[in-house]
Amino acid sequence: MRKILLTAYFLGVTFFAYTQGIAEYLSAPFPTYMTAAPDGKAVAWVFNDQGERNVFYAKAPDYQAKKLTDYKGDQGIDLGPLVFSTDGKTLLFVRGNGRNPNGEPANPAQLQENTDKKIFKIDLETGKSSWFAPGASPIFSPDGKDIAYLLGGAVYLKAASDTTESVAQLFKARGSASMLSFSPDGKYLAFMSGRSDHSFVGLWDLEKKELTYPEASLDFDAYPAWSPDGKKLAYLRIPNILNLLPFTSITEANPWSIRILDIATMKAEEVWKADPGRGSVMVDDLPAISERLWWTPSGSLIFPWEKNNWMQLYSINPKTKEVKHLTPGEGQVEWVQTSFTKNELLITHNIGNIDRRQVSRLDLSTFELELLSDPQTINWSPFRIENGLAWFQSNWNRPGWPMVQTYGQTKALAAELFPTNFPKNLSKPEPITLKARDGFESYGQLFLPSDYDPNKKYPAVIFLHGGSRRQMLLGFNYGMYYSHTYAAQQYFTSQGYIAFILNYRSGIGYGMDFREEENYGAGGASEVQDVMAAADYLAARSDVDKSKISPWGGSYGGFLTAHVLSQAPEKFNVGVDIHGVHNWNNDIPVFAPWYKPEKFPEMAALAFQSSPMNFVKNWKDPVLLIHGDDDRNVLFSESVELAEVLRKQGVHVEQLIFPDEIHSFLLHRHWVKALEATFNFIDNYSSEK
Numbered sequence: 031m032r033k034i035l036l037t038a039y040f041l042g043v044t045f046f047a048y049t050q051g052i053a054e055y056l057s058a059p060f061p062t063y064m065t066a067a068p069d070g071k072a073v074a075w076v077f078n079d080q081g082e083r084n085v086f087y088a089k090a091p092d093y094q095a096k097k098l099t100d101y102k103g104d105q106g107i108d109l110g111p112l113v114f115s116t117d118g119k120t121l122l123f124v125r126g127n128g129r130n131p132n133g134e135p136a137n138p139a140q141l142q143e144n145t146d147k148k149i150f151k152i153d154l155e156t157g158k159s160s161w162f163a164p165g166a167s168p169i170f171s172p173d174g175k176d177i178a179y180l181l182g183g184a185v186y187l188k189a190a191s192d193t194t195e196s197v198a199q200l201f202k203a204r205g206s207a208s209m210l211s212f213s214p215d216g217k218y219l220a221f222m223s224g225r226s227d228h229s230f231v232g233l234w235d236l237e238k239k240e241l242t243y244p245e246a247s248l249d250f251d252a253y254p255a256w257s258p259d260g261k262k263l264a265y266l267r268i269p270n271i272l273n274l275l276p277f278t279s280i281t282e283a284n285p286w287s288i289r290i291l292d293i294a295t296m297k298a299e300e301v302w303k304a305d306p307g308r309g310s311v312m313v314d315d316l317p318a319i320s321e322r323l324w325w326t327p328s329g330s331l332i333f334p335w336e337k338n339n340w341m342q343l344y345s346i347n348p349k350t351k352e353v354k355h356l357t358p359g360e361g362q363v364e365w366v367q368t369s370f371t372k373n374e375l376l377i378t379h380n381i382g383n384i385d386r387r388q389v390s391r392l393d394l395s396t397f398e399l400e401l402l403s404d405p406q407t408i409n410w411s412p413f414r415i416e417n418g419l420a421w422f423q424s425n426w427n428r429p430g431w432p433m434v435q436t437y438g439q440t441k442a443l444a445a446e447l448f449p450t451n452f453p454k455n456l457s458k459p460e461p462i463t464l465k466a467r468d469g470f471e472s473y474g475q476l477f478l479p480s481d482y483d484p485n486k487k488y489p490a491v492i493f494l495h496g497g498s499r500r501q502m503l504l505g506f507n508y509g510m511y512y513s514h515t516y517a518a519q520q521y522f523t524s525q526g527y528i529a530f531i532l533n534y535r536s537g538i539g540y541g542m543d544f545r546e547e548e549n550y551g552a553g554g555a556s557e558v559q560d561v562m563a564a565a566d567y568l569a570a571r572s573d574v575d576k577s578k579i580s581p582w583g584g585s586y587g588g589f590l591t592a593h594v595l596s597q598a599p600e601k602f603n604v605g606v607d608i609h610g611v612h613n614w615n616n617d618i619p620v621f622a623p624w625y626k627p628e629k630f631p632e633m634a635a636l637a638f639q640s641s642p643m644n645f646v647k648n649w650k651d652p653v654l655l656i657h658g659d660d661d662r663n664v665l666f667s668e669s670v671e672l673a674e675v676l677r678k679q680g681v682h683v684e685q686l687i688f689p690d691e692i693h694s695f696l697l698h699r700h701w702v703k704a705l706e707a708t709f710n711f712i713d714n715y716s717s718e719k
């Protein structure tokens with residue numbers, strides 16, 4: 031909070047004007063990991079309150095929020111997910127950070143303690159929480175007596191009531207285990223055994239203590255899903271795509287299929303296969319679909335398929351092989367949530383509301399679809415509760431917050447925790463459609479200052495998201511990274527800027543043709559044209575000072591900022607590049623260890639031609655580089671190498687480096703510092719002197 035005293039001696043009056051800083055725009059606790067009790071009588075979630083992460087709980091009938099843990103301060107230790115026990119009396123939470131390739135758990139606050147991921151247990155009757163085991167991804171056995179979890183790619187099992195420090199690996203297996211799922215009768219634990227270019231669905235027989243792979247293949251067998259009666263196990267078979275470079279387009283491949291294993295005979299059959307061509311690829315970089323198969327009470331299977339340019343839901347009746355299209359319309363289904371009632375799925379989507387997220391109910395008997403959310407808002411993470419729903423909701427002027435609706439009455443959970451000094455005078459974004467030089471249409475949001483004067487000429491900023499499998503929405507995003515960057519664009523607007531947020535090709539939300547544009551990324555960087563279109567759109571506006579247009583962005587957005595400052599320095603003023611990629615051939619091996627550029631010369635040549643470093647000699651505009659040096663997504667060396675080249679060619683380079691910080695900053699103070707530095711750097715070159 032900054033107080034400016036302007037004493038208008040002339041007026042003999044004294045008044046105070048408050049301008050709120052970026053810290054206030056980032057001050058609302060950010061909610062994640064909504065989950066509901068198995069009986070639908072309670073919910074829990076995590077609040078990240080300016081870096082202080084804690085577990086919250088609310089139960090029927092009044093859903094009064096209660097804080098269950100008492101972690102203090104901005105410590106940079108992640109918290110979540112949350113898992114209710116089968117009887118709803120215990121809540122597990124995971125606290126800690128992942129390890130980098132050197133086996134070091136992230137620790138951006140330099141805490142003198144081990145920050146590895148650990149599982150904790152909260153007794154919901156006493157509120158007492160205690161350490162349970164090292165590891166992550168815990169699930170309860172159907173009888174609630176045991177907890178299976180993952181540690182270092184292996185499967186462990188521990189009695190839920192065991193308070194000792196003993197840990198026991200459940201079974202020995204090659205490969206990396208994931209996707210744990212108990213059979214309804216608790217006899218089997220199904221899992222995926224990942225092995226670089228293929229994977230098996232494995233079964234551990236908890237009675238016989240035997241490990242089997244009922245049906246091994248050359249493909250990726252994954253996403254095991256038990257039938258309600260436990261007699262069948264369905265899973266996907268996804269053919270490997272050899273030498274598919276990450277961050278390049280893929281629209282067709284050897285079609286994926288659905289198989290069902292009969293547990294009694296341990297014989298499996300194919301029940302459905304995608305058609306060749308469109309929809310034949312089961313993409314794995316969609317952000318939120320963690321499962322891929324859902325059984326109906328009548329024994330049909332629900333699955334996602336991108337047959338009609340949109341990732342949407344279909345059903346297959348394994349007996350009749352009849353396929354039904356369940357979610358028609360223009361838009362994608364992004365998340366599917368099961369329900370304790372077992373007779374519905376709750377889906378998060380943008381069908382018919384392309385620049386927001388809606389929640390709908392899919393009835394598993396009639397396949398009727400019912401919209402549950404307010405179309406003027408952004409909604410995600412829905413969970414069924416008794417006589418109602420719990421979910422997260424945001425809007426253009428309010429960041430994400432946990433909501434509950436029971437008996438038709440809707441309220442914000444823990445409303446008293448929403449900061450009273452959260453900025454109120456925000457700008458309502460206007461959706462804009464752009465056309466690039468190659469005719470490709472992209473989309474964006476325009477923000478005008480609250481005291482907008484059409485006769486003035488404003489400096490402008492363009493925010494470029496990362497991913498690139500992301501979509502910026504007409505409001506605060508459902509991910510904290512982009513909720514914060516949306517807040518920063520609102521701050522620019524409050525400081526007299528026209529702000530623009532671009533959804534460039536290769537992002538999600540606008541269909542496969544938009545997401546898989548042929549020449550995007552390391553296959554030609556065609557999305558740079560969309561950034562140029564955004565700059566040309568702003569420069570053509572009478573209310574924009576075209577000499578003061580500045581791009582900024584993180585990761586893939588840093589990559590695009592570097593591209594346009596290299597390729598068209600004349601269009602731009604200055605830029606801010608936050609942990610950006612500058613040479614695909616350096617960073618892609620982080621995502622594809624098999625990729626050795628020297629072994630794929632043609633691919634490497636195109637990837638370099640699609641990198642900012644290919645154009646860097648034209649770079650003139652001042653730039654601020656921001657990066658954490660324990661970044662596991664974009665190598666810190668990407669910023670080190672760029673700074674060296676730019677300094678040699680006399681470009682003004684400023685830097686903000688966070689020791690031991692990772693890609694999506696764990697420390698709230700790093701978010702505040704990074705976005706304050708972004709504003710101050712651009713404003714230093716943009717505001718009237």
Ligand SMILES: CSCC[C@H](NC=O)C(=O)N[C@@H](CO)C(=O)O
Nearest residue numbers: 496497500584585586611617663
């Ligand atoms: C080699 S580009 C990597 C970009 C990166 N993708 C995955 O990590 C990225 O942009 N990540 C974030 C932004 O921080 C994202 O939005 O996914």
